[in-house]
Amino acid sequence: MTKRHNRMMLVGLLVSGVFLAGYLGIKAFSENLLYFYTPSDIMTGKAPNDKSFRVGGLVEDGSVERDGMIVKFSVTDNLESIEVSYEGILPDLFREGQGVVASGSIDKECIKAWAGMKCSRTFNATQVLAKHDENYMPPEVAAALESLESKE
Amino acid sequence: MTMIEFFSFLPYGKYAFYVWLAYGISALTIIALFVTARRNHFNTLSSLSNKYSRIK
Amino acid sequence: MWKWIQRQASPKVFYHTCNRLVPWFFWPFITLLIVGLYWSLVISPADYQQGDGYRIIFIHVPSAILSMMVYAVMAIAGGIGLIWQIKMAEVVAKVSAPIGAGFTVIALATGAIWGKPMWGAWWVWDARLTSELVLLFLYLAYMSLNSAFDNPRTAAKSSSILAIVGLINLPIIHYSVKWWNTLHQGYSVGTGGIKDPDMQIALALMFVASILLYALLVTIKARTEVIIREQNSRWVEEEVRSLMS
Numbered sequence: 001m002t003k004r005h006n007r008m009m010l011v012g013l014l015v016s017g018v019f020l021a022g023y024l025g026i027k028a029f030s031e032n033l034l035y036f037y038t039p040s041d042i043m044t045g046k047a048p049n050d051k052s053f054r055v056g057g058l059v060e061d062g063s064v065e066r067d068g069m070i071v072k073f074s075v076t077d078n079l080e081s082i083e084v085s086y087e088g089i090l091p092d093l094f095r096e097g098q099g100v101v102a103s104g105s106i107d108k109e110c111i112k113a114w115a116g117m118k119c120s121r122t123f124n125a126t127q128v129l130a131k132h133d134e135n136y137m138p139p140e141v142a143a144a145l146e147s148l149e150s151k152e
Numbered sequence: 153m154t155m156i157e158f159f160s161f162l163p164y165g166k167y168a169f170y171v172w173l174a175y176g177i178s179a180l181t182i183i184a185l186f187v188t189a190r191r192n193h194f195n196t197l198s199s200l201s202n203k204y205s206r207i208k
Numbered sequence: 209m210w211k212w213i214q215r216q217a218s219p220k221v222f223y224h225t226c227n228r229l230v231p232w233f234f235w236p237f238i239t240l241l242i243v244g245l246y247w248s249l250v251i252s253p254a255d256y257q258q259g260d261g262y263r264i265i266f267i268h269v270p271s272a273i274l275s276m277m278v279y280a281v282m283a284i285a286g287g288i289g290l291i292w293q294i295k296m297a298e299v300v301a302k303v304s305a306p307i308g309a310g311f312t313v314i315a316l317a318t319g320a321i322w323g324k325p326m327w328g329a330w331w332v333w334d335a336r337l338t339s340e341l342v343l344l345f346l347y348l349a350y351m352s353l354n355s356a357f358d359n360p361r362t363a364a365k366s367s368s369i370l371a372i373v374g375l376i377n378l379p380i381i382h383y384s385v386k387w388w389n390t391l392h393q394g395y396s397v398g399t400g401g402i403k404d405p406d407m408q409i410a411l412a413l414m415f416v417a418s419i420l421l422y423a424l425l426v427t428i429k430a431r432t433e434v435i436i437r438e439q440n441s442r443w444v445e446e447e448v449r450s451l452m453s
Binding site: 170178 | 249258259260261263264267268271306307310313314317318321322324325421425428429431432435436439444445448449451452
């Protein structure tokens with residue numbers, strides 16, 4: 001084996017070692033790198049209960065209600081949805097059907113109902129960010145695409 | 153008057169401030185790369201030519 | 209073939225190649241930049257959701273891609289320097305670092321400026337943004353490690369190892385929008401996300417212009433680096449004398 005082969009082996013080992021370490025690291029830290037939870041995560045109890053976190057999904061059509069500075073809307077991932085209440089300025093891209101990420105915490109309100117307790121959950125947001133999609137097109141194209149979709 | 157309103161005389165209306173700020177910062181960064189490259193080159197040349205004339 | 213590479217990799221030949229290449233990169237770069245800017249800022253239509261605000265994409269996406277490409281070139285050149293002891297590969301790796309850092313700064317800055325009006329925040333700690341910031345730190349670490357040694361060969365060796373180790377970050381940046389829930393949107397390039405032909409042309413022009421910019425800066429910076437490294441050889445002395453007279 002020549003000296004160059006030795007060095008090649010060394011660099012190769014280095015690269016594969018680093019990639020292995022990186023893979024394991026990512027696997028371990030995956031949870032922490034999650035920027036937001038989906039409404040389904042909340043319903044299945046994956047989201048933290050006691051501390052603040054972020055919820056992401058689409059603003060449900062027809063769910064936006066404004067009451068002065070307070071905005072109420074539902075965030076859905078098309079399986080589950082959660083009601084969000086927010087006071088403040090919304091980003092430009094905020095609209096119904098748009099992806100959003102809200103940070104805050106869950107308020108669980110339970111009232112005594114006829115059969116046991118009835119609970120409603122609202123997400124009290126301190127910040128609402130808009131998540132935009134990867135599509136870029138002029139308004140005419142968007143309109144054309146939409147009319148195509150409605151025909152189908 | 154906010155910055156965003158102030159810059160709205162430029163093209164792109166309410167996004168003028170953001171668009172031109174982004175293009176401006178990029179231009180400055182690229183110019184800085186060229187300027188430092190040029191300055192390094194001339195500094196190197198002059199210090200080396202000093203060194204050569206000292207030796208001779 | 210091997211002979212030819214060795215000849216090209218001799219400092220003197222490499223220096224003159226760089227000298228000759230500079231105008232070949234410079235003029236196409238300027239032309240493409242002007243046409244690309246015109247296409248980005250004038251010809252391309254406004255976006256259906258973001259209006260004219262989306263025009264930041266024409267610098268953001270090319271510089272983000274270049275920030276990763278330059279890193280890959282830097283690490284590979286460093287690796288070639290380590291394995292085959294080609295000094296000119298070390299030069300390419302070393303001068304690439306500040307250029308790549310520049311592209312990273314542009315990508316981060318334009319991204320922040322874009323995020324403020326659209327998302328509603330300058331910065332969020334999602335996986336995409338965080339991994340791109342790590343890339344900037346990798347460049348900075350590479351540069352400071354490279355300047356920490358007096359001997360250019362030792363400096364090249366240790367910093368190349370750092371660059372190769374840091375390669376792991378590239379797939380993380382690329383797949384971050386897929387592996388984790390991020391605020392950053394998914395891929396628009398190569399997936400048909402950009403639907404307008406003028407937008408595609410503008411982006412392609414700016415991308416090629418960015419590659420030429422990188423090539424141009426590498427050739428310019430490499431000349432200086434070769435002169436410094438080979439300052440004790442006869443031809444450098446003659447070259448410096450003729451340039452300074």
